[in-house]
Amino acid sequence: MLLLGKVFTLGTLLLLSGMLALDAFGAFMYARGMVLFLGPFMALGLTVTAMRRIPPYIDAGDYGRAKGFIRTIFWVALTVASVTALVLVFGAPQALEPDLATPLRIAILALPAFALMTALMQVARAAGRVRLAYAPLNVGQPLAFALCAFAAVLVFDVADANTLAAILAITMCASALIQAWNVLRLDMLRPAKIVSDATLWLREAVPLTLSLAAQGLTAFGPLLILGLFVQGGEIGIFGFYQTVMQGLLVFNTSIFGAVNPKLSVAISRNDRPTALGLLRKWRLVAFGISAVGGVVAWLLVIYFGDLIQPAFTTEGLALALLLSSVAINGLSGPLGHVLIIEGRSHWEITSQVGAALLTACLAFLLIPTWSLTGAAFATATGAAVRAIAVHSLVYLKLNYAKVAPGGPDA
DSSP: OHHHHHHHHHHHHHHHHHHSOHHHHHHHHHHHHHHHHHGGGTTTTHHHHHHHHHHHHHHTTOHHHHHHHHHHHHHHHHHHHHHHHHHHHHTGGGGSOHHHHHHHHHHHTTHHHHHHHHHHHHHHHHTTOHHHHHHIIIIIHHHHHHHHHHIIIIISOOOOHHHHHHHHHHHHHHHHHHHHHHHHTOGGGTTOOOOOOTTHIIIIIHHHHHHHHHHHHHHHHHHHHHTTTSOHHHHHHHHHHHHHHHHHHHHHHHHHHHHHHHHHHHHHTTOHHHHHHHHHHHHHHHHHHHHHHHHHHHHHHHHHGGGTOGGGGSOHHHHHHHHHHHHHHHHHTTHHHHHHHTTOHHHHHHHHHHHHHHHHHHHHHHHHHHHHHHHHHHHHHHHHHHHHHHHHIIIIISOGGGSOOOOTTO
C-alpha cells in the first residue's frame, strides 16, 4: 500500500507538472515540501514510541494505559502543529518571495491535520490495524487530491499554486478525520479508564524527536533552502527530481522493513553470524535495485521528460546526484537498526543529526553558486557521510568485521 501511494503520487505530480506553469508547480512543491517536512515530528517522537508501547499494553490487557498514551499523542501533535502553523503563517514567509509565501501560508494550515494523520497512523499500526492505518494517508489523500486537482485544472481551468495548496490542505483535513475515526473504532479501548504516564516523553521520545527532525531535514532541507535563493521554476524541477528519488526509496524501505525483524531476532540471540549474513545479502539486494532503478529513472526523465515538461531534461547532473543517494541508502539502511538493537541508539541518532546538519550547511553554501546541482550534491554528500559513519560504527566499533557471515536466513 505504501508503494502504491508513492507511485500514484509520483504520477499525479508528473501530470500536474505538465499542466501548470513551471513557476506555479515549483511554488506548490515548496509548500507541499514544508508540510511533509514538519508533519512527522510534530508529535515530538511519541509516534515512534507508540510502536514500542501500545502493543505490549494491549497484549497485557492494560487498555487504560494504551488509551492514555493515544490521548497524549493526539493532544501533543495537535498543539505543537497548531502553534507551528501559526508561527509560519504570520512569520517565516516574510523571507520568501510572495509567489512562494502565499501557497505556503495556505498549505501550512493543513499542518495540524497532517500531523494528526501521521501520528494516528502509527497508533493504528501499533493496534494491529495495518491496512486501515495506511489507507487514509497513502491511498485516500493522494486519490482525493488527484481528483480535485485535475478537476480544477481540466474542468474549471484553474491552474495556480494557491488552488493546489488549498486542495492539499482540504484533502489532508478530510483524511485526518477518517484516520481519527479509524482509531476511535478500536472497540478494545472504548470501556477503558484513561491512565496517563506524563514522564514517558522525557524518558523516551526526546531522542526520537531529534531523529525524526534529522530525517526530515535531510529529506526536505535542500528543497526548502533552495526557495531562499532561486525562482519557482527551479524549485519545481528540483521538487520533481526529489519526488522521483523518494519513489525509489520506497523499495529500500520495503526491503529493510522485511529484514529488520529478522535482524532483531538474530541480535537478541547474540547470533551475529546470521545477522551479518542478513546484512550482507539484503544491503546488496537494495543497492542493486536502487542502482538499476536509478539508471532507468534517469534515462526516462532526461530523454522522455520533455513530453511532460521540457525543463525536466535540463539538470541531468542534479538528478544523477539525487538518485545516487538512493543507492547509498541501500548500502547503509539496516545498519542504523543494528545500532539500535545493539543498545547504541545514541550512535544512530548522532549519525542522523550529523548528516542532516552537514546536508543543510552544504546546501546553504553551494546553492547560491551551483543552484540545483549544489542542492543535489548536499543531499548525496549527507547520505554518503551517514553511510560511512554507520558502517564504521557497526563493523569497527561493534566488531562485526571480525564475524564470519552465516545462518539459515542469510
